[in-house]
Amino acid sequence: MAEDKPRLTTSAGAPVVDNQNSKTVGPQGPLLLEDYQLVEKLAHQNRERVPERIVHAKGWGAYGTFTVTHDISKYTRAKLFSEVGKKTEMLARFSTVAGEQGAADAERDVRGFALKFYTEEGNWDMVGNNTPVFFVADPYKFPDFIHTQKRHPKTNMRSPTAMWDFWSLCPESLHQVTILMSDRGLPVSPMHMNGYSSHTFSLWNANGERFWVKFHFKTQQGHKHFTNEEAESVIGKTRESYQEALFGSIEKGEFPKWTLKIQVMPEDEAEEFEKKTGWSAFDLTKVWPHDMYPLIEVGEMELNRNPDNYFADIEQSAFNPSNVVPGIGFSPDKMLQGRLFSYPDAHRYRIGTHYEALPVNKPRCPVHHYHRDGTMPFGLHTNPDAYYEPNSFGGPVEDKSFEEPPHKYAGTVGRHEFRANADHYSQPRALFEKVFDDAQRDRLFHNIAAAMGGVPEFIVERQLAHFKKVHPDYEAGIRQALKEQHGYEANTIAADGDAARAGVNAAE
Template sequence: MADRPRLTTTAGAPVADNNNAKTVGRHGPVLLEDYQLIEKLAHQNRERIPERVVHAKGWGAYGTFTVTEDITRYTRAAIFSQVGKQTEMLARFSTVAGEQGAADAERDVRGFSLKFYTEEGNWDIVGNNTPVFFVADPYKFPDFIHTQKRHPRTNMRSATAMWDFWSLCPESLHQVTILMSDRGIPTAPMFMNGYGSHTFSFWNSNDERFWVKFHFKTKQGHRHFTNREAEQVIAKSRESYQEELYSTIERGEYPKWDLFVQIMPEGEEGDFEQKTGWSAFDLTKVWPHGMYPLIKVGEMELNKNPDNYFVHIEQSAFNPSNVVPGIGFSPDRMLQGRLFSYPDAHRYRIGTHYDALEPNKPRCPVFHYHQGGEMPFGLRTNPDAYYEPNSFNGPVEDPSVKEPPHRYAGEVNRYDYRAEADHFSQPKALFNLFDDAQKERLFHNIAEAMNGIPQFIEDRQLALFDQVEPAYGAGVRQALAKVKSESDSEKQTSISTSHSASAAE
């Protein structure tokens, strides 16, 4: 016992007895003066923080990013300054819809969030395992998320709400097709790609801007579950992703991804829209690789499990507005909306100074004039220089890192470019990439997900599949007929069994 640390209260006072409450006599009531008991119970009541509204269930690890190719002609970002350079980073993967207790192996989009601790501040990529999303305008994001959550009356997930929304939003077709395909249930985080999804921008030392898409390609290969395989996994464990990621890293089998970028020089976006029929900044669309090929950048490796999940993963806060000199934004509407909603969510969930928490704090010096608020730990400002400008050696601005201006200008209005966009050719191209077996699984996955929804919603969604490709709609219709027949048969068997049991009684 002599070599073990002494147990204390949070204020540092030593604890003599950590097993028995202070009472009046052997069997008397507990005293209010037992401050050590009160502290212990009070902290237990506050061990949880609000879970994320979306991406609540997640798994993560630390690692390193290594530059393997020179892209300094596109960006001045310090993380890419030289080949061979390594940067510490943190990754968190997640499902979108499920709560913290949800099963890992559910059919859902997976979050793919990365934080790079660069010498000029933290750079975060907050993306998904798909290159597109269901909606293109942030005004519709809360509505979409409501369809993925529990129905206010039944408190259950609603297939009717999901398909009603999707069938009224043709722009969702591309993402729905990916979600219902084989890639809808990766077997573990290391067997899926990651994407920044949005259009971001690079700018170089000559103040030239380039639009950019980020792609993280898994080096472990793609592995996916069918619905039946996922059900078997969930029946045994709801933590299959956590088990796989944690144990893989503990064994020293470090998962890796290659980072690629697509580059579009600023000014080409107009020609791009004329050629393709959609905006380069539309989150529901991809840039064709034939027009903008993948350019290799570097390699990401996850090689360290956090020593405390709550501290490092649950408190982690990934924020698309965390950029560094050389990396910027674009007119992508969904990205613009997330620049507000993500830091706002973090301030609500984990506090005003969330960026000072262990997994979020930069590894470079931090100087600012924020003060006060809840738990302002880690502030490094000079106490005499608590405003700016000042005469007391406080931090000052650095014009050398000023970002070049965007070229965009126009009238302020609520523009709807989605009504004019082509929402069908990209889902069609994806559908035609599938072989016959992949198409059959796609049809069956959709049919199982649609089974039981109102007929008018089913008809509306099938009409959208027909517009993508007649074979798409026909295949889903056939699968629906089969699933409905099987469902009716199961119900009849259940009724017969119930009647037989009643007769026996």
Template sequence: MSKRLTTTAGAPMPTNDTSKTAGERGPVMLDDYQLIEKLAHQNRERIPERVVHAKGWGAQGTFTVTHDITQYTTAKIFSKVGNTCDILSRWSTVAGEMGAADAERDVRGFSIKFYTEEGNWDVVGNNTPIFFIRDPYKFPDFIRTQKRHPMTNLRSPEAMFDFWAAQPESVHQVTILMSDRGIPVNPMHMHGYGSHTYSVWNDKGERHWVKFHFRCQQEIKNYTNDEAERLIGKTRESYQEDLFNAIDEGNFPKWELNIQVMPEEQATTLDFNPFDLTKVWPHDQFPLIPVGMLEFNKNPDNYWQFVENAAYSPSNKIPGIGFSPDKMLQGRVFAYADAHRYRLGTHYEALPANAPKTAVHHYHKDGTMRFFPQMTGHPDAYYEPNQYEESARPDPSVAEPPLRIHGDADRYTQEDKDADYVQPRKLYAEVLDDDERRRLHQNMAAAMGPCSDPVKERWFAVLGRVHPDYEAGVREAVKTAGDDNAIPVTDDTPTQAAE
């Protein structure tokens, strides 16, 4: 037997077919409140899209701890091998709007929400271990170069390469973006990274710096420019189609969570800044340590509810995991949560996608979306401190150990900026093979083709500081752009050794 259709207030509806009118041919009546309700609701079905990472795909699943890392962290999720928790993912392109094609050359967002017994822990990252910039002051300007020109309303390669040339630390990320890794086949065939440096501490109060890596358990696959162009001509939703169908058919994608670990004091002895988001930690110095397995085995019943409403922020952390002097991380701790307050509403973390699976007690009051009761533990306790024993109180036992602030941080900001070229130089000269370098030259030439000559020359100067062959190769590719000499992509990521 079918269920009765009701209004949002629960009253049964006699019809959902025709408007109420004054007579057979009379005008529509204003007291047809359900007609008004349907039209008014439709007008409000859209909310502001994300300023960044607007186009995304997601899935639900389970995380299982497979290795003991209690020597590094007191986080309860890692307290015992075999511990599990629910997880929610969202993968995305960075620059494209909601209607953009999935298979565009772009960095991919890679975010995971862990619903742990001590609250939600979010890892907000990308499919690259680094980023274009290291200071949040530059972030709004950088994103504007990735969006549309205010006069033409078109994407502007001129703006992109002009900005990158003025911020040479970006050449590491741009090199990865223009390499074979720039267009993953879909979210199931790429690695993920927390990218930022975080801190963890053990039950002795000893701190280590860590980076989080999500190692794809499927084959790494990427498209060439030509392959992606042909695919987009057929469908703009290839990632959503591939991901949904794979899970629907029982082919559950998996990633292994790994960490790189650095003792707190070692950060002062390195020849690069370990808190610089444009730098990787070499694997020969800081090998990957396996932690657990993520399996995504459920398509959300409602995409809007669990993917569009999903709100990830590095400010969502749990006891045993903390921040670091990473400037971009510190900027994002504020910016991401504030973006959600604007886009979704004041109490966005009470939405099903974001609500923790443990008890919540806080003193936030009123505002939009206040659809839940007081959560302070006592009806008279709407402030803190207060006299009521049953009310919510802070727990000093979960406090983070004191952070040691070192006075030599300025040594990373001296005039010698060659540090920005060391890692991309190794990537270009030692990791990529000849065919991969050729495709890199061609992809970059295609991307910067519309740029003015002054912007091209500024970018060539940056490439020349990385390696003279890099500059020469892209110069030649710009001259011969349009030649159909593409080489098939290999089935593995070219930059793994330099992560």
């Protein structure tokens, strides 16, 4: 081994003696199953790829930085927008929608425009397209639409008939079809197109005020497009024109930039907007007129670093519209609501249960949760006693200070506490007093006492306080059974005692 090179090992760390020759019986003999290094190498090769994305399979990406240039704190409490000059690391992935991984880059198609911002309050994923609208307004139709963009089940070829059949039966698609078939449908590179949230999201500020918002990322490189004939010529020479352009530009130090601008609508104006325009503010097939809601500048996005490993950082990158941070929220946009389920579900299927623990997807802030086990549970080194919630062993707890204000437009959408004034004691009391006889009650006491063996005293006492609220005899019977079975001698705690009150309040 050369002194200046690291030693080659197996995945378990054992040194590899010979990486050139398989182990055999004699020079020409058959291979041996005991050659575990060969088995490991071949088995890993069979598993090097993961399923490609159903849509947006062909993509190109890079790391970069977002810098705030204008104050929008009156609209949002999100920390990544908290002050002018603030910088946040981020990742971008651009893609075509319909093509498979081997498709040519320069094909007429909508382009995905997905961004991941690694903020101190978690990851914010802005998962949009290079168009401000989409073909359908309801997620129920999304699988049907994608079927028309993929291969015909009999011919295994793309079907213009299916595509135009669907569009002609769905006039809501006209806006997006017009954009797709215009110059905008064939940008020459990822750097020469805009990005849009397309969906309406919401912002909410430190005072609990909500605003509807659309995000626009305007290219600073200018718009450039291919004609069909120019694209055919490019594809004849290379199928990787976008990858070459993005990767090459960054390698040369010519860092592409976009300006983030937003349209903002006060929450209470959504109904009035619909009366004025005739369509919903949350309709994904429509835009907000700029004369009604002008663009407000926010900051600048710069891509300045190519990934060291495309598969690890771009193919395994997972963008979710459901990844929001305090100060950014959702809207009643039906398509958005559907994507909040379908995107993380796709990642769990494609990459694995703990896909957000992969380095490219992992938040740069502390992460504490109770998701356990499954495949590849990367870095789940938690308190072994705090694997459920609520618990008494110092596990992570909720923080009400980040509670999002309720949606006025959507009526009663929110997290409602339906147990706050509930009576948890009268029905167990009726069961204990009126249904059970003395023998049943005695067995109840002894069964509960048997199940409490080895439980810490403070937990036992907290539970006994609940039993006493049901009926004093309930608590007394269990306490006696505990003494008989386990020698339990703790003092009785009155129902209005500090420990009992704390335990009951926590449980309620």
